[in-house]
Structure formats: C-alpha cells, structure tokens
Amino acid sequence: MVRVDGRTLRCDDVLAVARTEGPSRIEVEAGALAAAGRAWELAEELSTRRVVYGRTTGVGANKDDTVTGEHSTDHGLRLLRSHAGGSGELMPDGQVRAMMLIRLNQLLAGRSGIGPSLIEALANALRAGALPVVHRLGAIGTGDLAPLAETGLALAGERPWRRGGVAPVAVQAGDALAFMSSNAATLAEATLAALELDTLTKASHAVTALTYVALDGNPEAYATPVHEARPHAGQVACAADIRRLLGMEGTPAPGRRIQDPFGLRAFPQVQGPALDALHHLREVLAIEVNAGTENPMICVPEGDAYHHAHFHTAYVSSALDQARATVHQVAELSAARLGDLVEPDFTGLRPFLADGPAGSSGVMILEYVAHDALTELRQAALPVTLGSAIVSRGLEDHASFSTQAARATTAACRSYRQLLACELVAAVRALRMRRADLVDIPVRAAFEQAGAVLDPSTQDRPLTEDIARAATILDTLASI
Known part of the structure; x- marks a missing residue:
C-alpha cells in the first residue's frame, strides 16, 4: 500500500x-x-x-x-x-x-x-x-x-x-x-531511470570485483589508508564495498602487478563521482515529487495566489546531466577492463579467452558490442542544459529540457547495462577457465549466480544469449 x-x-x-x-x-x-x-x-x-x-x-x-x-x-x-x-x-x-x-x-x-x-x-x-x-x-x-x-x-x-x-x-x-x-511525466521517467542507474552502479561493484579476481588485481588501490587520505564520500564508499566483496581484511596478499591498469586501480576515484551524482539526483527527485509546483500557487495560510516559475526544472536537468556524465566515465572503465580480460599478459590465458583450435576467436566480439554500447552512452551523456528555446511569442524565453535529459538517462541505462553484461560474460569465462577458487568471500555469490545462467561452453559460438542473460542477472548482483 x-x-x-x-x-x-x-x-x-x-x-x-x-x-x-x-x-x-x-x-x-x-x-x-x-x-x-x-x-x-x-x-x-x-x-x-x-x-x-x-x-x-x-x-x-x-x-x-x-x-x-x-x-x-x-x-x-x-x-x-x-x-x-x-x-x-x-x-x-x-x-x-x-x-x-x-x-x-x-x-x-x-x-x-x-x-x-x-x-x-x-x-x-x-x-x-x-x-x-x-x-x-x-x-x-x-x-x-x-x-x-x-x-x-x-x-x-x-x-x-x-x-x-x-x-x-x-x-x-x-x-x-x-x-x-x-512536470510529473518528466519526473516519472527521471525517477525510474535514476533508480535503474542506482542498481547498475551497485551491480558494477560485483562485476568489477569478479574482473579483479580474474586479473589477480593489486589490493593496495582499495586500501583504507589510501582513501582516508582523500575522503570523497562516493570514493570512500566504493573502495569499502570492493574490500567487502573481496573479503579484504587486515593486510591482503599482494597482486601480480605493482600497479594495475586504470580500469581496476582508478575504479573508486571514477565510480565515486557517479555515486555522489546519483545520490544528489535522488535528493532532487525526492523534493520534486512532493513539491507544489503549480503556477499560480494558491496559498491558504496567506489567503492569496502567487505567480512564480516553479514549472522550470533546472535542478532536475542539471542533476540528470551530471549523473549521465559521471556514469559515462565509469562505463569507459568497464570497456577498459574487458580489454584487459582478453589480453594474455593479464590473464595467463589464450587471447580473447579462446578455447579451441588455433585461430579460435573466443569472446572477441564482446569488445565490439561493448564499444558500440559505449558510443551510444557517450551520445546520451551529452548535456541537454546547453540548449534553450524561446516560445509563446517570446514570453517564455528559456527552457531546462529536463524532459530530454530524462529520456537521455533512460537511453544511458540501456547502454550501460549492455556494457556491464559484456564485462560480466568475459569475467565469468576467465574465472571458469582459470578454475579460480574464490574461497568464502562475498563476490563468490556473484560468480555462482552469474554462472548459473551463463552457458559454460567455451567453444566458439554466438554470445547473444549470454549477453542477454548477463544483462538480466545484473539486478540480482546489485544486492550482493
């Protein structure tokens, strides 16, 4: 109720x-x-x-x-x-x-x-x-x-x-x-898109943690003293969640490399702004859905009507623009980690995680799908607040375009979901091929749940269904 x-x-x-x-x-x-x-x-x-x-x-x-x-x-x-x-x-x-x-x-x-x-x-x-x-x-x-x-x-x-x-x-x-x-219709789309982005950013922690294990990442990048030295709220929260997923207590064992690529090493610093932007967006929306925005406003305590401009939603459009821009940066890291997963120098496996005769392509196509989705996300991330409009014979001489910002955010959700799905397919495949032992750490649940829906075959085959299933399971991974 x-x-x-x-x-x-x-x-x-x-x-x-x-x-x-x-x-x-x-x-x-x-x-x-x-x-x-x-x-x-x-x-x-x-x-x-x-x-x-x-x-x-x-x-x-x-x-x-x-x-x-x-x-x-x-x-x-x-x-x-x-x-x-x-x-x-x-x-x-x-x-x-x-x-x-x-x-x-x-x-x-x-x-x-x-x-x-x-x-x-x-x-x-x-x-x-x-x-x-x-x-x-x-x-x-x-x-x-x-x-x-x-x-x-x-x-x-x-x-x-x-x-x-x-x-x-x-x-x-x-x-x-x-x-x-x-602006109830715009707020409806903005709210649904904001909550989906919130889910996807939470799921990205689990996906990144799986990739970290597959690549034998260096835990120093997530250490508590590191993030206490520059304590932005979102960054600190991201690093703490990765530590939780990976069971990092005390002093963890060192990784294979002294420094990982940015996709792993800079994840908290890039994810942090996205978490902060989404938090701000939800605060804005919480105010808007409970606001009296009608022009004129009928004020019973004062016994009068007030003419105003609450119909203008610059707060909403600005918050949506910021959220998409920050999520796009995080999405770039997902594409970068996917590139690391198909590189033998990082995994110790064959190129493209192939498992078959010489010349097998493995998951090569995932990079193409991921960068296609990333390009669509990049277009959706362009700010709408740079535009304006003059209508009604010049009387209404500015517009926030929050409606278009909400639509762009819906599109960004679709693209980011596909991109994370590609990384998840590759990470699970790499862990299976390495027969990795995730022991008893929280991210093991993500591996098991994703593994339960992804085809275990490592032969060259169409990966369309794998991507679709991975996209669906992301909502579950967000709650791990």
Whole structure:
C-alpha cells in the first residue's frame, strides 16, 4: 500500500507503482484531500476579486486576455483540448502510472487550487489500473503540458483510455491549468531511470570485483589508508564495498602487478563521482515529487495566489546531466577492463579467452558490442542544459529540457547495462577457465549466480544469449 499525502512520497514508491500492472494499491490521506479542497475554495473566491493567471486569463502569451462571461464556463476544457497535442510514440505503461502517482501526490500538497473531484478521479484511475492514452512528445522541461492535458481530457471523458477507465468528471474553469502545471511525466521517467542507474552502479561493484579476481588485481588501490587520505564520500564508499566483496581484511596478499591498469586501480576515484551524482539526483527527485509546483500557487495560510516559475526544472536537468556524465566515465572503465580480460599478459590465458583450435576467436566480439554500447552512452551523456528555446511569442524565453535529459538517462541505462553484461560474460569465462577458487568471500555469490545462467561452453559460438542473460542477472548482483 502506497500512502499518498503530498509530503512523503518516495522514489521507491514511484517504482513500485510503475511496476504494478493493473490496479495500484494507494491510500489517499483524508487530511491532504481536505486541505486541497480548502485551496480550491480559496482559488474560486480569489477569481471573483483579482486576476488569477489561467483562471481568469489565457495562458502563455495570452496572459493579458481576460476570460469573462459565458466564455469562462468552458475555459478549462478549451485549455485542455488545445494543449492535448502530444505526438510520437505512446508513453510506456510504467511511466504513465508513475506520472499519475506523482501528479496525484503533488495535487495533494494543497497548493494547486484544483477541484477535489478531479483529484479523486485521478486516484480512482490508479486504483482501477486505468491508463490514459499519453504520447511521449510535447514538453521541454517547463511543464508537461501535452501529456497532462491528454490525461485530464481522459478523466473528463473526452479522450479514450488505453486500458480500463473511470467515470467522467466535470472540469471547472480553474482546473485545467492547475492540472497541467507540473512536470510529473518528466519526473516519472527521471525517477525510474535514476533508480535503474542506482542498481547498475551497485551491480558494477560485483562485476568489477569478479574482473579483479580474474586479473589477480593489486589490493593496495582499495586500501583504507589510501582513501582516508582523500575522503570523497562516493570514493570512500566504493573502495569499502570492493574490500567487502573481496573479503579484504587486515593486510591482503599482494597482486601480480605493482600497479594495475586504470580500469581496476582508478575504479573508486571514477565510480565515486557517479555515486555522489546519483545520490544528489535522488535528493532532487525526492523534493520534486512532493513539491507544489503549480503556477499560480494558491496559498491558504496567506489567503492569496502567487505567480512564480516553479514549472522550470533546472535542478532536475542539471542533476540528470551530471549523473549521465559521471556514469559515462565509469562505463569507459568497464570497456577498459574487458580489454584487459582478453589480453594474455593479464590473464595467463589464450587471447580473447579462446578455447579451441588455433585461430579460435573466443569472446572477441564482446569488445565490439561493448564499444558500440559505449558510443551510444557517450551520445546520451551529452548535456541537454546547453540548449534553450524561446516560445509563446517570446514570453517564455528559456527552457531546462529536463524532459530530454530524462529520456537521455533512460537511453544511458540501456547502454550501460549492455556494457556491464559484456564485462560480466568475459569475467565469468576467465574465472571458469582459470578454475579460480574464490574461497568464502562475498563476490563468490556473484560468480555462482552469474554462472548459473551463463552457458559454460567455451567453444566458439554466438554470445547473444549470454549477453542477454548477463544483462538480466545484473539486478540480482546489485544486492550482493
């Protein structure tokens, strides 16, 4: 059961609902719904005595157009209809569910002034497992106008449901902008991608530890005194986890080389920034999914409305850009370690971990797959925050592009998963060929779990299925 109260929604709650096919088990806090109702009453009263953007006016460059008389009756529906112009592919089901949950939670923060009936309809849609038809394209990081307008029209009964449905609810004049004024769709994708990157970075510790054993790494690079000398939080945590996985207690035996290649030796220094960036990203998202971002903000304690720019998500786009950039650096080390695993000087085995007649290629193709994935990751890591846009007749003259940053982060997850899978296939193969004894250390569990799904044959054969299975097992390795 996920409790929705406008204050305490967690990223893990978003993931749980996203993964739940069918009805979602959510509990709306009665006090939060009552507070949202008071904000709605205040917004209605304010609209009778002062200008309130989007309620008594048009939106965007139409901010000075006053809506009065008979035109105010259907003002909300006209806004939703005009903004429901999403295009491109349909948004994935999990992201739609996550978007609906985040938007519901934000509305329960009690600052939108939206009618309680629309909030309850959104909650009922989640409980029923109903999914609106929502397209991916239509936002630039200044409010997910198109996706949320499509959702609002589905709740109003004017657009079809992709799955299930709920009874139509009336949309009042002030409901439309209040419902659309959020980046819930972007936050949904960003949250799901951030949690996947978090999982992959944890799994990379186990994969790196397996490669370390296969290459007889030098333990000095992970020693506690080394990292106490420059104690960045992520770096210290990474080195400590590698020591744990490898059972490094006291003074471990020296490795084969006085200094390893950077793929092993510099792993904590490169992984550390990624861990810190992901921690910061999750902190940003934790604030955003519980934030009252609607413009204008209806403030019950002050009895007034405030016009502002909370729709701008520079925090989100900047944090996503930083996370992708740091993960790309770590991914480069994975590709480098894969290169070490196919080198006889490092493993004492045949080139490319071949095991057959002369000229056998072994896992040679893994490097090509890995660098293909790394190139895609490099493109996904390019910062979106260097761009901008001027829209709505020049009034809206900047954009965060957090939407595009979230999409790029989803793409980065796919590429990084494939890259780590290639390293894992090679590391397990090298350990099998060396008949390595991992004794009783934690990383042995990673070897056994990966070995249970990877084909033990070392003859030349297609490795497609091995890569796919390794990619799947990474989620399990993250918890070792």
